[in-house]
Amino acid sequence: MTGAPTGLYIHVPFCDGKCRYCAFYSVRYEPVLARRWLAAVQREHELFRSHHPAPVFRTVYIGGGTPTILESGLLQELAEWVRSLLPSAGADEWSVEANPGSVDAGKLRILRQSGVNRISIGAQAFDDARLNILGRRHDAAAISTAVTAARAAGFDNVGLDLIAGGPGCGPKAWRHSLNQARALEPEHLSVYALTVEEGTALARSVQRRVTRVSEAAVTARLHEAQAVLEAAGYERYEISNYASPGRACRHNLACWRGERYLGLGPAAASHVGLARWTNAPDVRDYVERLEAGLEPERDRETLAPATKAVERLVFGLRLAEGVDLDAALEEGGSPEWRGLWTAALERFRRRGLTQQSGSRWRLTRKGMDFADTVAVELMP
Numbered sequence: 311m312t313g314a315p316t317g318l319y320i321h322v323p324f325c326d327g328k329c330r331y332c333a334f335y336s337v338r339y340e341p342v343l344a345r346r347w348l349a350a351v352q353r354e355h356e357l358f359r360s361h362h363p364a365p366v367f368r369t370v371y372i373g374g375g376t377p378t379i380l381e382s383g384l385l386q387e388l389a390e391w392v393r394s395l396l397p398s399a400g401a402d403e404w405s406v407e408a409n410p411g412s413v414d415a416g417k418l419r420i421l422r423q424s425g426v427n428r429i430s431i432g433a434q435a436f437d438d439a440r441l442n443i444l445g446r447r448h449d450a451a452a453i454s455t456a457v458t459a460a461r462a463a464g465f466d467n468v469g470l471d472l473i474a475g476g477p478g479c480g481p482k483a484w485r486h487s488l489n490q491a492r493a494l495e496p497e498h499l500s501v502y503a504l505t506v507e508e509g510t511a512l513a514r515s516v517q518r519r520v521t522r523v524s525e526a527a528v529t530a531r532l533h534e535a536q537a538v539l540e541a542a543g544y545e546r547y548e549i550s551n552y553a554s555p556g557r558a559c560r561h562n563l564a565c566w567r568g569e570r571y572l573g574l575g576p577a578a579a580s581h582v583g584l585a586r587w588t589n590a591p592d593v594r595d596y597v598e599r600l601e602a603g604l605e606p607e608r609d610r611e612t613l614a615p616a617t618k619a620v621e622r623l624v625f626g627l628r629l630a631e632g633v634d635l636d637a638a639l640e641e642g643g644s645p646e647w648r649g650l651w652t653a654a655l656e657r658f659r660r661r662g663l664t665q666q667s668g669s670r671w672r673l674t675r676k677g678m679d680f681a682d683t684v685a686v687e688l689m690p
């Protein structure tokens with residue numbers, strides 16, 4: 311594996327408000343700032359290129375924030391510029407995140423015609439009361455409208471995101487969301503557990519004891535999702551991700567498998583060679599620094615090969631395919647780690663959390679509920 315990035319991620323840091331559970335970096339959309347942001351993203355890429363050979367991107371992921379909040383003209387400019395960075399045959403996979411409240415037929419056509427071949431729609435739930443509780447700014451009908459518009463624009467690879475747990479997500483409401491999502495026949499479904507992230511409106515509400523998020527209920531909803539989606543023919547290829555055969559998200563798979571990626575935009579993370587950096591989550595500072603010809607403010611680290619090996623193991627275990635200990639050790643780490651890892655994984659095997667086939671280990675279904683515990687035990 312070379313150290314050159316094969317994936318490109320672009321963070322669009324704009325939304326039309328803040329969802330109550332969201333800890334991602336985003337600010338309210340401002341057209342003038344968005345235009346400066348795009349110019350800054352292009353400069354950040356130029357600066358990268360002035361120090362590195364041209365990467366061959368096989369996958370692209372434009373996320374946020376809300377990429378589809380950009381006005382059509384700016385979205386087109388972004389998409390055409392990204393297209394110019396790709397090999398002539400395009401990327402193997404080019405995903406864009408879309409929000410039902412801001413996407414429309416025209417924007418979807420622009421994306422499809424530019425070469426985007428996968429749309430990931432933030433549905434989260436299919437009942438208006440719960441969408442309101444989550445602080446979403448769209449209703450359930452807008453999700454179906456977005457999926458229909460994506461199909462009409464020519465997308466044959468559509469993903470939906472759902473959030474499990476929290477207020478308004480009892481068994482009946484959750485079953486309704488799962489059924490509605492399934493009825494739209496997406497190729498991909500991400501099912502995330504609602505987590506209470508520091509600094510969010512949800513966290514403040516939990517602290518004031520106005521809201522309660524029961525971990526047991528979240529786990530029950532996740533189990534229900536697995537049963538319903540697997541019965542419908544989806545494969546759970548990663549702890550939180552299900553896909554029709556052959557439709558797993560290649561960009562995310564590559565990241566979990568330890569491949570390198572370049573991230574552009576405020577709050578975007580990059581992993582190139584053994585270097586890793588994360589841009590500061592401040593779009594104004596990001597824009598001003600790049601307009602002055604400076605790199606964005608960043609947290610940087612140079613990964614020790616041993617750290618890379620542990621990450622390869624821990625991220626690989628998130629996948630249904632599991633991880634090959636030989637491949638993880640090729641990243642670095644000392645030879646005695648094989649024995650230590652094998653002993654720990656063996657202990658989990660006896661508890662029914664892991665299974666082995668040759669040098670490859672994977673989590674069992676039960677093990678997926680305890681992935682964090684397993685990961686902590688495997689850290690040196």
Ligand code: SF4
Pocket residue numbers: 324325326327328329332333334336374375376409432
């Ligand atoms: S739309 Fe997405 S990024 Fe924006 S606030 Fe909601 S969850 Fe966060």
